[in-house]
Amino acid sequence: MRMFAAQVQDVFREAAARWTLVAYFVLSSLFILIFALAVNLDIVNGALAGAKLFGQSVQMGGEQVDLDRLVIGFESGFSAFLYVVGTFLAVFATAHLTPRLQEKGTIDLYLSRPVGRLPLLASRYAAGLLLAASNIVYLIGSIWLIVAWKTKVFHFRFFLAGLVILFAIAVLMAFAFCVGVVTSSTGVSIMTTYALFFFSALFAGHEKLEAGMAHDWQAAIIRGLYWVLPKTAELGRAAVALVGGTAIPRAMSGSLTNLPFVTTAAFGLACFGLAAWIFQRKDF
């Protein structure tokens, strides 16, 4: 437990010293501030009678809009945005954790302590996840507070987006850790993790891709990749669906099933397992 606490403190101190933590929270705060100042809502009898965005009036078609529906629509749409931004920021802020740990002259200091390699790697991973989680809580919590303050609508399902984003971050971080353990390079970890995010999203339309293949074996590879890789596009849609619930059209959110979560979790576990296996066997 002391080792875990030391690792968490070390990761946060390092993030602060490298300005990662500051940049992480300044960027988030800037975004929140702009959002808070930009949106001006004219609410009459619990409904939206008018709205201004960056000082410009938003056309309402002369009708009053149901405020609950507006908040749900906004927050679910915003979840998709946060899913991409939050994930990218988190990968950027944590990808150095294993390469820096493995640097010559540093790893000796850590492994010469009575600490197993797996607990060391796991505590580093947990510390990175905690760093990412703190930012997600800050981002989503602040936006939720601003929306609640401006509309007086308290829509708690927005926080479900945070859980989905954190889940995606956990899986991508496991992949980044695996690459970091193998290559000891922060740059390669970041690039490959971003590539994985986009590449996996392509396979959301795997049925169309399979249909376009000339041979069955090509289609089988596409299908295989779809099942093996994390479902980054589906997770984004799941965040929207979870926040929107029944209030948004199914076409927008996609069907919400456990499958993307289960297969993505399996991918993450496999990546972390591989990282741990390689880390255990490595000579330093």
Add this chain to the structure above:
Amino acid sequence: MADTVISARGLRKVYRSITALDGIDLEVHSGELFGLLGPNGAGKTTTVKILLGLTHPTAGEASIHGIPVSDPASRRRVGYLPEGHRFPGYLTARQTLSVFGRMSGMAAADLAKRIPELLARVNLEKWAGVRVKKFSKGMVQRLGLAAALVHDPDVLLLDEPTDGVDPVGRREIRDLLQEEARRGKAVLVNSHLLSEIELTCSRVAILRAGKIAAAGTIDELTRRESRYKMVAAPVDDRLLASFRDTGAGVERQNGHLLLAVRDVAHVNALVDRLRTQGGSLVELAPLKSSLEDVFVDLFRPPDVDSSVSARIAAAEILRGDAEAAGTGPGEAAGTKEVRP
């Protein structure tokens, strides 16, 4: 006999086609300062890394306090100072000791007491709140020593502990290590610096190409069997001839005699001859070679090709000593000519 704290049997490490260690047997006891010597690539660091679980041996076994080194629990009472260690620059000296103390299982309350004591011991008390990135190389080295000692370990493994430290600092580190050994700790020092090892360690092992080429106490390794220095008066040709009659080798040098004898009885017989001829014995002492002589002899190979590597190895060691002493390689080498 003191307890065996570090034990290694048949340690072997092969990196692809390179054999870094080729069957090392090693024992270090409590209260002992043990030196591991050898040129670059001899296997010193690999040995230490295996003992710490940083590198996995290809064959053989090693334990600390009887616990196999593959078990992290074996490192519970071990302090390690790696060569070229890099503490996070954003941490202060106090934070550094706190992080590594907690990783060794120390409670915050114990650390609050221990850290100021240790910083004072390595003369860094005024730098407790300063970030490590501002430290000089010598200061980082002293902080590394404090980090190795933070949990009051029973075993110390030190890789080039005086690297980058000025002469006064080196003396302080030597004193500190000797004090730790007197307190019953087992200290293994891995170094290039023959003079440092000679001044600090009670026992050494010299590694050559992954094998132990020589091992023993400094006295055992440096004693030249059957060579004595005699200072006597008067010394004349008659006396020398009388000595030579017994089969002794006699050489006059700077006013004293260098004697090559068969054994102690033989040297006693020479003393008797001196007295019967009316001479007085002023001084009689067995001749010793320096650790450097032993080292150079070990690396003096029989064939021409490997003599080059021996010359390089010895020169490397001497250069290390010279750099540490703040002199040029030539000056250090001047104390003993390096010949293939």
